Amino acid sequence: DSGVTQTPKHLITATGQRVTLRCSPRSGDLSVYWYQQSLDQGLQFLIQYYNGEERAKGNILERFSAQQFPDLHSELNLSSLELGDSALYFCASSVDGLGMNTEAFFGQGTRLTVV
Amino acid sequence: SQQGEEDPQALSIQEGENATMNCSYKTSINNLQWYRQNSGRGLVHLILIRSNEREKHSGRLRVTLDTSKKSSSLLITASRAADTASYFCATDARDTGNQFYFGTGTSLTVIP
Numbered sequence: 001d002s003g004v005t006q007t008p009k010h011l012i013t014a015t016g017q018r019v020t021l022r023c024s025p026r027s028g029d030l031s032v033y034w035y036q037q038s039l040d041q042g043l044q045f046l047i048q049y050y051n052g053e054e055r056a057k058g059n060i061l062e063r064f065s066a067q068q069f070p071d072l073h074s075e076l077n078l079s080s081l082e083l084g085d086s087a088l089y090f091c092a093s094s095v096d097g098l099g100m101n102t103e104a105f106f107g108q109g110t111r112l113t114v115v
Numbered sequence: 116s117q118q119g120e121e122d123p124q125a126l127s128i129q130e131g132e133n134a135t136m137n138c139s140y141k142t143s144i145n146n147l148q149w150y151r152q153n154s155g156r157g158l159v160h161l162i163l164i165r166s167n168e169r170e171k172h173s174g175r176l177r178v179t180l181d182t183s184k185k186s187s188s189l190l191i192t193a194s195r196a197a198d199t200a201s202y203f204c205a206t207d208a209r210d211t212g213n214q215f216y217f218g219t220g221t222s223l224t225v226i227p
Contacts, residue, residue: 002157035217043158043203043217058216090157101146104215106157 003027006091006107014115018079021110025072025093031055032074033094033104034066038087049074050096081114088112119204119218127224134191136221138204139184147180148205149189152220158203161189194225 003026013019025032034046036059045058049068060066063081068074078085088111092104119140128134138147146165150158164171164180164187171178177190191198201220 002159004157042219045216088155092158103148103160103163104158105160106150108157109155111155 002105002107004091004093004105004107006089006110008110009108010111010113012113012115013081015081015083017081017114018077019081019112021076021078021089021091021112023074023076023091023093023107025074025091026105029093029095029105030072031094031096031104032068032072033092034060034074034076035090035092036087037090037109041087043090046076078112083114086112086114119206119216121202121204121218121221123221124219125222125224127226128194130194130196130225130227132194134194134198134223134225136189136202136223138187138189138206138218140187140204140206140218141185143182144206146207147178147187148215149176149178149187150203150205150217152201152203154200161202191223194223196225196227199223199225 005024007022030051033048037043046060047066048056052068063079066076088109090109092106094102094104119138122137148163149161152158162173162178175192180187201222203220204218205215207215
């Protein structure tokens with residue numbers, strides 16, 4: 001158990017809909033990262049938050065947004081969903097915001113299926 | 116993109132043999148990490164090697180880093196069936212240290 005909790009584990013929704021994925025980082029970790037994993041794109045970095053503020057942005061679509069709340073949990077909002085958004089979405093946390101300087105702990109992921 | 120590439124894409128070995136997988140990346144890095152992912156599950160951190168290090172060991176794992184060739188290798192010695200998983204390298208880019216990018220992964224199958 002990594003200590004990172006993601007909910008829900010599975011999500012099935014229709015095209016055009018909006019969903020929210022939730023992540024609770026490990027106790028004491030200030031950084032949260034979101035990744036998308038699909039068969040054709042591999043593991044893509046989406047966005048990072050550190051202590052409530054956006055720290056780095058990757059390949060995140062404009063239809064997607066995220067935030068980190070004062071209690072450090074984070075939510076990833078996906079809107080106007082398309083079939084191609086079907087993927088595993090991972091949240092990871094680390095103790096600091098230095099990216100690769102420390103290890104990241106990954107949640108078990110949310111499997112999103114858009115039908 | 117800084118995203119690394121692992122080689123080979125897939126590897127199948129007998130239990131007890133050694134497994135070597137390689138990672139190449141494109142731009143200068145601060146650090147490189149290796150992660151393991153069991154099928155459909157979260158990634159687990161294995162080892163971190165800094166750009167000024169050349170080799171690092173952790174149990175049955177040995178990681179090397181050659182910054183001149185922009186490559187790293189992960190060696191798993193005396194493999195076990197439980198080592199069956201996908202292995203990813205993750206790199207940052209020296210000038211954008213907060214982002215880190217995963218490679219395409221090597222799928223390792225260890226046959227009992």
